[in-house]
Amino acid sequence: MGGRIVRGAAVSAARLGVAVLVGAVLTGVARAEPTAVSAPDGSHVVSSVEGRTWTEMTVYSALMGRPVLVKVLRAPDDSTPAPTLYLLNGADGGVDRNWADATDAAAFFADKQVNVVIPFGGEGSYFTDWRADDPALGKQRWASFLTRELPPIVDATLHTTGANAIAGISMAGTAVFQLALSAPGVYRAIGSYSGCVRTSDLRGQAVVNAVVTSQQGNPVNMWGPPSDPAWAANDPYLHAEQLRGTAIYVASGNGQPGAFDTVDGVRGDLVQLTYQLLFGAPLEAIANVCTRQLQDRLRELNIPATVDLRTTGTHSWGYWQQDLHNSWPVFSAALTR
Template identity: 65%
Template sequence: MAAVCLCATGSAIAEPTSPITPARALDSAQPAANGSRLTAAEQGPGRLVELTVFSAAMGKPITIEVLPAVDDSVPAPTLYLLNGVDGGSSDGDWSTGDNWLTKTDAASFFADQHVNVVMPIGGGGSYYADWRHDDPVLGKQLWTTFLTKELPAVVDSAFGTTGANAVAGLSMSGVSVFQLAMGAPGFYRAIGSYSGCVRTSDLQGRAVVDSLVTSQRGNVDNMWGPPNDPAWAANDAYLNAEKLRGTTIYVASGNGQAGPLDTLDGPGIDEDPAKLIDQLTVGGILDAIAGRCTMQLGDRLRELNIPATVDVRARGTHSWGYWEQDLHNAWPSFRAALER
């Protein structure tokens, strides 16, 4: 099922020079207004640049993985990619965690594209929100402030960006992208949500949010308060869809039924029957829920005459292989929005 598709063609830089190096990023980076700053930059695998950005709001360093634009001679826009419920790391190590770099072809897909791809590591169970109270386990969670007011100032100066931004996320962060866009109107030209359930304030939505936060041992009351608190409705993109008008929107999900990638030789399964069973059962349930949420959001956007691409696949589960496809499919409309 699809609404109005916002698509456009674009071209990568034909004769690139070279991406920005860690040394140049350190030399160019400027602090945010509140003192958040780049404290380290190192060369990672391939062209990956690994940043450490101190968040003044949260009082701690945050690891940021960046795929710099292919050509450093021309300012480029920025695409922020957010991770799922575990924040993309395993015991603080992104290289062994489930994230855009380890589970998809993001590094090669954007290798010839004129865009800075920025991937924060951390924020597991946080919904990338500004929590009202510090959590005994998760600590101080002020991710909306970090992502919209602290990190962009550092990235824009370090990499010489155009100032045009887009953001995409999956599962938990597929909800967060809407909340970030509503909280910072006009900051993101495009948002992508893959297998997210954005209707957070009805009974099903609250149950999903609570289960994901609890899975990381957090207390959801510290985020938006008890179930009857107005903050739940205020963060519900279904109820507040009018705030998304003017933003390029790409929303996708499976419907929970086994699809072409749900096989023993599918992405990430590695011929492991246990992994496949988990993907078909847990992943099937999660995308059955996300698929219904996505259809509801699509109906709401059409009702308000807000253009969007809404793609609910005939089959597919809650898994990285489909999210990689979603990223590929969304990119043309993202690129058009970032270049306008």
């Protein structure tokens, strides 16, 4: 099995390299030579390709033993150090749609002095460190990658201030809390859009199981069986007290169709509209219940947080783009304090 994994990783890396090179030729951009930028554990930049808007970096994760695609939008003024905002994709890891192509992130941040970093991959992983390698998903060490491996590389590659914020949608809306708890101080602010932060009660476990298995993974390899203490240990709801001092923005709709659940709202994409109404509506209704629970918990602990409970909205990108816009003042204040 080990030989097959190694050969598969080599083939994947080769395919990625070819894709990057072909993409550079087709788009008329220059392929940068691999740099020596690395993290203390040996993670390093394999290649960097400057696109018209986004820079595509391939970062080798020593802990996961594989390359990770990372898209970077540099701050407009490279002569002045800038903070960094990490944006995490959802359960599909950005394969289908992602922050770079499903939102106006590039245009929105064009005049804002901040670096924007979007890691790709982590399908069904909850961006956490799994206790066991998964037959379908492989070795998952995403929490370590996002707190120990990638930030030092970004800081060494870009002109940064060292101040970070992180936001994510759906599955990643849970992960941002877990990341803040696992590595205090790495992220000054977190944004959760349509997430379900409580993970160890019956509803939370059902949500986690559904997300992980949708990507062919086995949740037992992540936190063990449902009775395992690891479920509670990774439940931000139970450890919310430790979030004190972190700027928090949380948002969700309620599943009722809104402005982005119309033909015009999806730019005529009837397949997308059907998905939002049939699947995005109930998913967002669940996220709404989770968000209200979290709001009550933070109020109980007297922990400041901005909570936006929208009166409409399904589990879809139009609303997450809106959430990103609305949460930026919270991130900006935390990143520049």
